[in-house]
Amino acid sequence: MNKTIEAALNQQINAELHSAYTYLAMSAHFAEKDFDGFSTWMRMQAQEELAHAMKLYDYVLERGGHVALETVAAPAKKLGTPLKIFETALAHEKKITGMIHDLYELARKNKDYATENQLNWFVTEQVEEEDSAGRAVEQLKRAGDNMSALLMLDQQFGARSSE
Ligand code: OFO
Numbered sequence: 001m002n003k004t005i006e007a008a009l010n011q012q013i014n015a016e017l018h019s020a021y022t023y024l025a026m027s028a029h030f031a032e033k034d035f036d037g038f039s040t041w042m043r044m045q046a047q048e049e050l051a052h053a054m055k056l057y058d059y060v061l062e063r064g065g066h067v068a069l070e071t072v073a074a075p076a077k078k079l080g081t082p083l084k085i086f087e088t089a090l091a092h093e094k095k096i097t098g099m100i101h102d103l104y105e106l107a108r109k110n111k112d113y114a115t116e117n118q119l120n121w122f123v124t125e126q127v128e129e130e131d132s133a134g135r136a137v138e139q140l141k142r143a144g145d146n147m148s149a150l151l152m153l154d155q156q157f158g159a160r161s162s163e
Pocket of ligand 1: 015016019049052093096126129
């Protein structure tokens, strides 16, 4: 496997683990504030991120590459209101989309069709990721400071099974 692509895939594994860490911190924050539904949503999101990391991890190994695990950066400590948190999540997903697209471009430039094919799944997944975070932001904007609307959303988000 091309060493530049291997390094970029390892960097993406690290980014996905950081995403998991980020959402786990958000989940803990919501649990501490008794928003159990938002907490569940974020916890499931963290699990999905771990699955993204493992998908790339398995792929690197399958290609006979080397998995190099590096330090995972700590998530933000100050999180803010539910709206602010979901806005942060949306911005984070947009950043990840950019990283996936750069990786895709790199695979294409190096004629690594297998990696390009593997990344197709991630390109599609990012459309979903941005959509679900974006919808959450819109719903929270509509709820504003209305506590009963927020609690209703909290309950609704807690019903998330998977996405
Ligand atoms: Fe949230 O999609 Fe992976 O990082």
